[in-house]
Amino acid sequence: MGCACWIIISAVSMSRKNKKGAILTEILFYHLERARLENILPDLLQKSLQNNWRAVLRVGSKEKLEALDDLLWHYNDESFLPHGCSGDAADHPIWLTNGDDLPDRRDILFAVEGAGFSLTEIEKLTRCVLIFDGADSAQLEKARNSWTQIKDSPHEATYWRQNSHGRWEKAA
Numbered sequence: 001m002g003c004a005c006w007i008i009i010s011a012v013s014m015s016r017k018n019k020k021g022a023i024l025t026e027i028l029f030y031h032l033e034r035a036r037l038e039n040i041l042p043d044l045l046q047k048s049l050q051n052n053w054r055a056v057l058r059v060g061s062k063e064k065l066e067a068l069d070d071l072l073w074h075y076n077d078e079s080f081l082p083h084g085c086s087g088d089a090a091d092h093p094i095w096l097t098n099g100d101d102l103p104d105r106r107d108i109l110f111a112v113e114g115a116g117f118s119l120t121e122i123e124k125l126t127r128c129v130l131i132f133d134g135a136d137s138a139q140l141e142k143a144r145n146s147w148t149q150i151k152d153s154p155h156e157a158t159y160w161r162q163n164s165h166g167r168w169e170k171a172a
Contacts, residue, residue: 027122027150031161031171037112037131041068042075044110044129045094049081053107053126055094057083060114065098068112072096114139116146119153 041057048055059065065085072081072094083094089103102109107126111117114132122128130146132139150157159172 027128027155027157029147029157029159029172031134031159033134034162037133038068038071038075041110041112041131042072042081045072045081045083048108048127049093051107054105055108055110056102056106057094057096058100058102058109058111058115058117059096059098060112062098064113065096069096114142116142119149119155122155 045055045057057068059068069083069085072083074080081094082092083096084092085096089095089101090105095103095106098115102121102124106124109117109121109125109128110131111129112131114136115130117128117130130143132143134140134143147157158170160168161171163169
């Protein structure tokens with residue numbers, strides 16, 4: 001796949017309210033230039049489980065869903081991430097889907113490989129993370145549209161990118 005450019009969009013609902021009393025969602029864009037989805041996703045999912053969050057991993061294609069399903073079982077010789085993509089979603093702390101479903105009682109949504117989200121969904125979650133390949137023009141366009149949609153909403157957005165040492169820096 002070569003050197004891929006990835007961006008993470010993370011939306012955090014912090015129970016902050018606007019002047020009309022509506023809950024705001026803080027939206028964080030993370031530009032990941034030095035890692036691949038397969039390298040960062042297991043750690044993000046693991047941190048979600050450590051927070052006792054129930055996650056949805058929404059994938060843009062069935063092929064990628066199958067690859068990530070396998071990755072989550074085998075990414076580490078000493079552990080795995082408990083997940084499922086069939087049966088009852090309520091039985092799985094991490095639910096994988098290549099559809100638009102968002103099972104009840106979920107705290108975080110990860111949308112990857114061209115999958116998206118709506119502002120209505122974000123408001124139901126504690127966090128929403130959109131990860132896309134910046135070298136893929138269709139995914140890049142979709143991310144730009146998401147940024148515009150979010151900037152036109154009452155939610156706040158910030159942009160983060162990795163520096164040459166791999167540390168996150170706020171860029172906008």
